Amino acid sequence: MISRSICACSIKLRTIYPFFNRSTGYHSITSLDSCRKPDPLDLRNHKDWLSPTEATKIFETLKDPNSTLNVLDQLSNRKDYKPTEALYTSVINSLSKANNFDGIEQVMKRIKREKACRLSDEFFYNVIRVYGLGAGRINRVIETLFDMPGYSCWPTAKTFNFVLNLLVNTKNFDVIHEVYMSAGRLGVEIDVCCLNIMIKGLCKNGDVDAARQVFDEMPKQGCKPNVRTFSALMRGLCEVDRVNEAFSLLGKMETEGVEPDTILMNILISGLRKNGQVEESIELFNTMLLKGCEPVTSTYQEVLYALLDSRRYTEAMNLARKMSSKKMVISFSSYKLMISGFCEENLVGEIDSVLKQMIEDGFVPKLAMWKQILQCILSEKTTFEKLSLKINKICY
Template identity: 40%
Template sequence: MISPILCRVVPLKPTLLRLLSPFSTTPHSDAAILARLKHRDWLTPKEATTLLTSLTDPSSTLSFFNLYTCRKDFDPTEPFCTTLVAKLAQAQHLNPLLTLHHALTLPRPQRRQFSDNFFFTLIKAYAHSFQRVDDALRTLHEMPCPPSTRTFNFVLNLLVNTRLYCAAHNLFLHAPKLGVTLDACSLNILIKGLCAQGELNAAYQLLEEFPGLGCEANARTYATLMKGLSERGRMEEAFGLLERMEGGSVDADVAVFNILIGGLRKGGRVDEGWRVLEGMMGKGVAPNGGSYNEVLCGLVEGGRFDEAKKVVERMGVEGFVPSFESYKGLVKGFCESGVVGEVEWVVRDMVGKGFVPKMGMWGKIVRCVVEREGSSGCLSVAIDSVLEDDK
């Protein structure tokens, strides 16, 4: 059990308490909770946790903590500390969080051991609220209990997402020493990092090692590798992975097909993308809005505006909404073609879908109408002058 003398460790000095105290006005409900801590009646750890959870203003957290740590019944149980970490993170109070973390790691007789769930909350706070990747990684390595695979994967993914690929690779190799059992998610994260580095051959090799590591590749595994291949224009290899999936026991989902359609679109092969979209329905996979938007963007980028309009109409029937960028491209294309009627149709459709045209788009529309009506060049120059701030 953590000794009550932690109240002298965590707050440190009265001067520090004043520096860390909130300056905002305490809400009435929070004031009542803080007043409750000044009473001499005994508080159980569960009651203290309930009071802490009830705070409405995150800035009241420090006042609560300072009052509670100086009580004789102060007992920092795991539920209390887990709630406290979440509250401190919400209030963006890093220094008190670091102080709490340090106090909980001090060697003390009969110190209460916290579970992986607490450290997962602490690591998430460091990563999401304070962008302290180093503290998140350090906490993982210093955990008194073996990290769960969930906690390990969170940090591994954090390193990959922040492009710390060498650190991610080292952490992956260090998993056995930490007592972590790797799973398919761990391997998928590493494949994502390898693909981001352009190490596609290494990613392929890792895919082959799944069985030896006691894991089975899933749709996310293949989708991650397909995305890396598609981004580098290696579409034949990406489709080879699809054939491998279909020949095995892994069912391709809509995310897999969307990656393939998007890769074809980037390569200017929008017709092939449309065939993939129609073919996936024959395989029992229903396309979603992302599937149609990939094809739609490809048509707009290729200047095939009449065909793009038909896709928009089909999306409306299917209950999907085109992206704002697609509408923007359609307006631009039809304006450049001088087809005022089609421009009006696009604007009406996008407004009906909840989009609001911006001034830059209105500028193109007005110029289109002016030019279509044969107005003078002086008027066009005046419109350009009025709308130049939004170009």
């Protein structure tokens, strides 16, 4: 009876725990381990054959991007290792997530050494973006661009122009010309976008005359200036107080059949205002409206400042109301200038209107502003009782 019970118990245990050992009474550890899921970071536990897509998926799903190089080393020791552009891209992106930019340099050397597959310009564009925007390694950006032919790949205008624009935005003006002159040996054809970037860079570097020279020679390069070309040059001219020269380019735009856009108009309106040509800036704004070029908040704000500069406070208030009706936020300094102007002219009613609009837009008058308003009201011989009622009316 006892023997049968033990036997039945043993069968039951084997049913519930298939790895139960009758002789020892313990589970078989080896058997249990065989049921565990393989460690995704240990490629020895993976099946005998990994397709390129499966290999790429490993890096795309890595929970710890710091293990990227370790996993790549394991993968490269397998017989089924067959790297593709997609695999390399996933490795680069994974290292980028870990901010392991030295690791990316190691991978790039491995790629050149392996020569396992052809890489496209899109791959290098991604690497350059990572170096430039992620790591801020401008030298590596330039080196990667120049080294592309060593990988049997030639940059497109898109990649070349991205590098140029990055150099302009990071103010690396000393190497821009060198990169620009490399276009020929890299097989890149200069286009309008490239010349626009050069004009922007020269203007930012304060060499507006050189920018104008590039602009004038564009037809020789077989390129026709577009609205971005004019905008870049006009901005540069306005910044060095050559506003009239910038304004005169509007005529050339018309000749070239180039329609001005909001950005260009903003540049000119701002330049004219800062140059003291208030009437011209307002006139340009009205012309802009007539031509159907819809102004944005910054356009209205520049015109508002122009009206305030010329002490045309009532017109400024009317424009501010129009802006509010269009759900545009007016700057606090604009309200401050309007109130100051109306106080100087002792126009209490207008002050009341501006204050209400200001509070509706979420601005709170500061102590100095209240002091100025009170002085204006008191100068009108208003009784303190009326003054208190006025303040309560404004605030509540």
